[in-house]
Amino acid sequence: MSTLEIKDLQVSVSTDDGPKEILKGVTLTIDDGETHAIMGPNGSGKSTLAYSIAGHPKYDITGGSVTLDGEDVLAMSVDERARAGLFLAMQYPVEVPGVSVSNFLRTAKTAIDGEAPKLRTWVKDVNAALEQLNLDPTFGTRSVNEGFSGGEKKRHEIAQLELLDPKVAILDETDSGLDIDALKVVSEGVNRFRAKDGKGVLLITHYTRILRYIQPDRVHVFVDGKVAESGGPELAEELEANGYERFLTASV
Amino acid sequence: MESALEQAPVVSHLNPPPSYLLGDHPIPTGREEIWRFTPLKRLRGILEGEASADHLTWETSLPEGVTLTEISAEQALEIGELAPNDRPSALAAANAGAALLLDVPGDTELTEPVVVRLHGESVDHLVWGRLIVRAGRFSKATVVIAHTGSARYSAITSVLVGDGADLNVLTLQDWDDDAVHLGRDAIRVGRDAHVRHTSVSFGGDLVRMHANVEYAGPGGEAELLGLYFADDGQHLEHRLFADHTAPKTKSNVVYKGALQGQGAHTVWIGNVLIRKVAEGIETYEENRNLVLSDGCQADSVPNLEIETGEIEGAGHASATARFDDEQLFYLRSRGVSEKEARRLVVHGFFNDLIRKIGIPDIEEKLLETVEAELAKNVLKGL
Secondary structure, three states: OOOEEEEEEEEEEEEOOEEEEEEEEEEEEEOOOOEEEEEOOOOOOHHHHHHHHHOOOOEEEEEEEEEEOOEEHHHOOHHHHHHHOEEEEOOOOOOEEEEEHHHHHHHHHHHHHOOOOOHHHHHHHHHHHHHHOOOOHHHHHOEEOOOOOHHHHHHHHHHHHHHHOOOEEEEEOOOOOOOHHHHHHHHHHHHHHHHOOOOEEEEEEOOOHHHHOOOOOEEEEEEOOEEEEEEOHHHHHHHHHHOOHHHHHHHO | OHHHHHOOOOOOOOOOOOOOOHHHOOOOOOOOOOOOOOOHHHHOOHHHOOOOOOOOEEEEEOOOOOEEEEEOHHHHHHOOOOOOOOHHHHHHHHHHOOEEEEEEOOOOEOOOOEEEEEEEEEEEEEEEEEEEEEEOOOOEEEEEEEEEEEEEEEEEEEEEEOOOOEEEEEEEEOOOOOOEEEEEEEEEEOOOOEEEEEEEEOOOOEEEEEEEEEEOOOOOEEEEEEEEEEOOOOEEEEEEEEEEOOOOOEEEEEEEEEEOOOOOEEEEEEEEEEOOOOOOOEEEEEEEEEEOOOOOEEEEEEEEEEOOOOOOEEEEEEEEEEOOHHHHHHHHOOOOOHHHHHHHHHHHHHHHHHOOOOOHHHHHHHHHHHHHHHHHOOOOOO
């Protein structure tokens, strides 16, 4: 079972001109096993939502709540949130020079599970995850995200998703900058994750393209820091045909 | 006439000409370019240069074929000792009298490293050291010189790398808290020879190490690596000078340091001189410092003097920073605790460099030492 419940979430960032409100009351619930897509124009606050849930220190939560299976996510530290079962696939994964991918994966897995993974099965699992994402076996010896191509970074994020096996995954524009082949590989990885019991996905995207490969249960249109409209997959089709125009004019 | 002019000694603005004469190296006031970062008071009178019969204890492991012998000052000059370039090294040459010659004969390929362990009993001891490491033509060797215990130690070391030789030298400063160590390592790289010199400084109250390199012929390559970790009150200074005296030569400098605790101070000076004769050379120098707590100071000064534009490449980079919040966030978002994330970042910061050293036993020990240093302070209370 996994339910991510976001209620009236309000988030600000501090700027030179004082605090600036970015999320203006976001409410949405991802029920057990559901995939929700959040779509919206640039600057609508989609990434802020993702990073606020993950606990990035840049964002101040000024109101509302986020719970995972009833547990108060906002009261947890960044790493506690991950250990509670949240995973954020980042749009711009960060380089960690000198730390190999295999060391990083093992350290993360050990932290999430509370014990070191069994060596033999772990090596097998890592190799399988890398292979499924078309990542070379020598990938494990490279420094985390250092010198990775855009596609390698995203595939590495999805390899982590599969290996760390969270309850709810938030994918922040995982599709951006991918060619069609890489997009398919990444989508297949996400779909393998979704096929497991009770996994929730919050898929944040600017484009409808990825929704051809990952079918969402619900689609939310995000405009000016809140959900402007929610619907089924047909809402994505409408956006594909007409763009965000209707929502932008409505919000003014 | 023209070539005499070219070889005129006073060329570099940043490096006084080498000389055995103490008069050429007056007692500094602290305002001199080469002394302005060093807290002179903490040298505990070394610069006055009184004679001393004190010694460090030497424990050596010499593979077959390698010899360690005492030679006279005259012999040292004859075989090409590199003249002192500052007062402490001039004093060391003057006061040590005889020199020690560590000799790896030509065409010798060692499979085991030469290990020299130097140990001091007390900071009350004033010790002058004079060592020449000679790697003969086409030899291949690794030399490790480790310093432990305590002393006031000033040493002049010359490393003579024969044509076509491949020498890996590492000097480890693992002193007790009160030691003062002034070390001048100068390297002459033979034609088509390769040398890697690594300076690792963890201990001591004040450690000031020179690593100078010059070239006896074209095609020589020098890698100058360094790693330092300064704790509360420590002054660790590393001064590099790559003097490109021959064409088609290479120098590559990478020094990385971490600082933690009140009054931890590190200094890195990276001087490169590309002489007129040194066409087609390549040089790159890099210094990175990771500041782990408040109250530390890292000085980092790269200098490049170029007298010919006919070169392959010349560049430098210097960066001093605190923990990168984005790196920590990324790691923590994968469930890794803040403590473990910091450990990973520092480990990674040094790991890249440690892997270049090329002496497996030392690499492993250094990784452990870095962990132990971190455990002292950075991770405390997290």
